Amino acid sequence: PGRLKPAAHIVLVGFMAAGKSVVGRELAARNRLKFLDTDQLVADAHGPIPEIFAARGECGFRELEARGVAAALAEKTPAVISLGGGAVLDTGTQQLLRRATVVFLDTDLETVLPRIIRSGHRPMLAGDPVRRWEELAKARRPVYESLADITIDTRGLPVPVVIDRLTTIL
Numbered sequence: 001p002g003r004l005k006p007a008a009h010i011v012l013v014g015f016m017a018a019g020k021s022v023v024g025r026e027l028a029a030r031n032r033l034k035f036l037d038t039d040q041l042v043a044d045a046h047g048p049i050p051e052i053f054a055a056r057g058e059c060g061f062r063e064l065e066a067r068g069v070a071a072a073l074a075e076k077t078p079a080v081i082s083l084g085g086g087a088v089l090d091t092g093t094q095q096l097l098r099r100a101t102v103v104f105l106d107t108d109l110e111t112v113l114p115r116i117i118r119s120g121h122r123p124m125l126a127g128d129p130v131r132r133w134e135e136l137a138k139a140r141r142p143v144y145e146s147l148a149d150i151t152i153d154t155r156g157l158p159v160p161v162v163i164d165r166l167t168t169i170l
C-alpha cells in the first residue's frame with residue numbers, strides 16, 4: 001500500500017542473473033505493458049556488451065548504459081524496465097528512479113550460479129566469478145535496498161513463482 005506510484009514505470013533492479021529480464025518481459029506481457037531492457041538498448045545501439053567493455057572499459061560502458069536508462073525512463077507510456085545490475089550506481093539514474101516504482105529482485109549466489117555458468121559473457125565477473133559476484137553483491141545490496149519500493153526474496157524460487165508474487169503485490 002502506498003508503494004505504487006501512479007502511472008509510473010515499473011523498474012526491476014538487482015544482481016546479475018537475478019532474473020530481471022525474464023521476469024520483466026513476462027510481467028509486461030501479462031499486464032499488456034511495453035517492456036524495455038537497458039542491456040538490450042545499449043547492445044542494439046553499440047553492439048555486444050563484452051565488446052563494449054573490451055573497447056571502452058567499464059567507464060565507457062557505464063556512460064552508454066546511463067544514456068540507455070535515461071532513454072527508457074523517458075518513455076511516455078508506463079512500461080516495465082529491466083536495468084543491468086550495475087546501472088543503479090549512477091547518481092543520475094538514482095535521481096530518475098525516484099519517479100519509478102522500483103522492484104528489487106533479491107537473490108543469492110546459490111540461486112544465480114547455475115545461470116551465470118550457463119550464460120557466460122559477463123565481463124564484471126571475469127577472473128574469479130564467485131569471488132567477484134560476492135564483492136559486487138556486498139557493495140551493491142545497500143544501493144538496491146535504498147532504492148527499492150518493493151523487495152522480492154527470489155532465493156530458490158523459479159521465475160514463474162517470482163512473477164506470480166510480483167503480480168499479487170502490484
Ligand code: S3P
Pocket residue numbers: 014015016017020039049083084085086087122123124
Ligand atoms: C553488469 C550487469 C549486466 C550488464 C553488464 C554489467 C553489472 O547486466 O549490464 O555486464 O555490472 O552487474 P545483468 O544484470 O542483466 O546481468
